[in-house]
Amino acid sequence: MEVLARKLQTLAGIRDVDLAVLSAASSDVRTIEPGEDIISEGENPETVFLVLSGFAFRYKLTEEGDRQVFAYLLPGDFCDLHVALLGRMDHSIGTISPCRIAVISRQTIITLTEEHPRIARALWLCNLVDGATLREWLLNIGRRPAHQRLAHLFCEIYARIAAVGLTTPGSFSLPIPQAVLADTVGMSDVHVNRSLRVLREAGLVTFRKQIVSIPNVPELESYAGFDPAYLHLRPPEDRLAFETGAD
Amino acid sequence: MEVLARKLQTLAGIRDVDLAVLSAASSDVRTIEPGEDIISEGENPETVFLVLSGFAFRYKLTEEGDRQVFAYLLPGDFCDLHVALLGRMDHSIGTISPCRIAVISRQTIITLTEEHPRIARALWLCNLVDGATLREWLLNIGRRPAHQRLAHLFCEIYARIAAVGLTTPGSFSLPIPQAVLADTVGMSDVHVNRSLRVLREAGLVTFRKQIVSIPNVPELESYAGFDPAYLHLRPPEDRLAFETGAD
DNA sequence: CGCGTGATTGAAAAGCATCAACCCAAGTGG
């Protein structure tokens, strides 16, 4: 549960007392094999899932069978918090690597958010950042050419990982095949491959053996038109004052 | 304020008591001319805006100056609820028709959601639906061909308007130029125009003089691969029980 | 060694953007 703790703490300034309550909420832990769905579109489950370890992603299929990826889920991310309120999955969540998943009952979330407005706001906040990211993806897919699209995606993931505490500066592990990348940026796998080659030969990014390497981060960011503001990684001071209860 | 009342009531089963509190929150009303920004990217305002009448839209520009539209805002929609929590606009909101806007202080929202968990959840819920819609737009732009994209957008807007209470079955007013439509579905205005012609000649939809006409709604929905589930227009019974406090 | 998944490359076709006119209706000002 430490992963969630850290996330909420940096994002919303959640206090230890609240965290204790949250930690007690998880009833059990499940392990999911790679390539399986944690939860599928149309389900109406009585539980909510939280990624503890592994790599998962949100997606949906068109009637023609084309897939669109909406988000990558890392440890500390809720899979389907909306289910607790909306009650129906409008998309699926699949795993890429083996995942350990914490299971929390829906009723727990509901009473938790009702009795602890600070937790409710922290979770809401996670949600808002997800929304902002979704908007940026829409801009990315709708209005940027292929190679810039990929560059932008790499910049974003790098920024998110770096914010959590990066091991190797300038590179990170991205354990997904090019086809998933294609379904993320709305292109064909072939074209992803070609665009990657262009980026590689331009010396901007390398994506080999599931490792992304960025020789010059500012250069790639400038190339991609990347501005990390939408990730809201560093909350402004005046908000923190509210969130923490100004201690 | 009735527009918001109706929205929250159908979406979250908000009770009259809560509504009274919410109504008292608005401090003043402002009028914005068409073509202006209600609020712009990068601002960090101390107020939150609610559309009372008129037609507005969420958007952002790339560095190259291309625009991507994220959502259309109708009466009853919050412009920037996230600002109250995130503190910084990561996109802009512009008007198309003249808009009347209710101004609510950020502090009001914060204390309101802290003291009234039911309101907090109702607002959160609005947010979740927005997120679901955003995902669907991503799927639409990322994975559907041009004419299907437009068809899907028309289906969605029709469904949303119909859910609120439609005057004319099979048609609705969409007071935007084709160029905005283009920035919504991620295509050029010229190609939007041509695709509209295809749809018109196929007898699926007509978009003339800011009026969208759908001769056969189910047919268009099937053509576009439209499934309204993601709009969460009719909440399942079991959720309502929670939301209303099970009266 | 054979097999399967994912990466890579080539060639052809389709989709879409861009550029550049032109049309049309609704103002606006002389």
Add this chain to the structure above:
DNA sequence: CCACTTGGGTTGATGCTTTTCAATCACGCG
């Protein structure tokens, strides 16, 4: 009252971007 302007909408021609189809390659694994 009309010439003029202006913001959309519509259309054609051209070329780039991206997809599709197909084949080949690389590598880890039973």
